[in-house]
Amino acid sequence: MSQRIAVVGAGFIGRSWAMVFSKAGHQVTLYDIDPTALAEAMSLLEVNLADLESNGLIHSKDDLLGRIQPFETLEKAIEGANWVQENALENVDVKRELFNRMDKLLPEQTILASSTSAISCSDISKGMKGAGRMVVAHPANPPYLLPIVELSGAPETKIETISRAKDLLEAADMEVITLNKEIKGFVLNRLQVALLNEAFKLVEDGIVSGADLDKTIKHGLGLRWSIMGPMETIDLNAPGGIRDYLERFGPAFETIAKEQSSLRPWDSTRYKKMEEERRRVMSLNDLNKRARWRDRRLMALARHKEESDKHYGK
Ligand SMILES: NC(=O)c1ccc[n+]([C@@H]2O[C@H](COP(=O)([O-])OP(=O)(O)OC[C@H]3O[C@@H](n4cnc5c(N)ncnc54)[C@H](O)[C@@H]3O)[C@@H](O)[C@H]2O)c1
Known part of the structure; x- marks a missing residue:
């Protein structure tokens, strides 16, 4: 239902x-x-929707665009909404202020969802009258091509809010996971942070260039991860499944895991060389063009996965 x-x-x-x-x-x-930013978003939407249409992923760009209306005030934009998806700055004070305002303006059945990457739901909804209808619905960038959404509620979030959120997102073709407890960074970013933490060390210590590190993911782990996760991967990587995998590789990999547990600061000045390497490959001005290239490749992959799911199953 619309x-x-x-x-x-x-x-x-x-x-x-x-x-x-x-x-x-x-x-x-x-x-x-x-x-x-609002005007720019409307013209970028036209470009992205045209790409989706030419890739056969939607029927009509104009139909989709016709259902998206820009508003220059919050009050007008949220009037009559059944669901609000907030995507403002990643700053707890900005989000608290926004949600408290919206909580006062909207009837209690409206779900309030935040896209925050690493702020917990309860940090935003603490003290809010309608905390029960608030949830984090964290996507990956860009959500129109990467279907994962992580749902994470505060202890005050009603079970009914989570189940309504799941239903609405799944009906919108998103793949939803639900976190059983609040944790900083949810699941996707905790995994990403662990990977980046090790990547920064490998590059900083001169073990590998940033470009070669990217190749390892692009032509290795990433290819596999586009069809299965690490749990299934290790179950297939030893003849006797996950138990066999842990018996064969566990002792050596545990030593590596111990080495990896040390922390270095995440600091943009510390990693200047890494940035310089990237800027030699691509200027800042070219990032938007490359993001469009990424999106088009993700569209081709989405089409391929749709077809291959039909043949091989998910
Ligand atoms: N970029 C990512 O990879 C990614 C992935 C998942 C989730 N997120 C989360 O999504 C949210 C938005 O991130 P983004 O990457 O789209 O950032 P962005 O900088 O591209 O967009 C943020 C927009 O919010 C607007 N804004 C700022 N304050 C506002 C307010 N009070 N009311 C209304 N609009 C306001 C800004 O003008 C800007 O256009 C953040 O919470 C971020 O953590 C980002």
């Missing part, structure tokens, strides 16, 4: 959510505190 979805914050994540919800047939309103 719902009214308000998307608050129209940057990378907000405009992408707008496509997800519009593709699912919902009426979407889009708001950003910065009118220039």
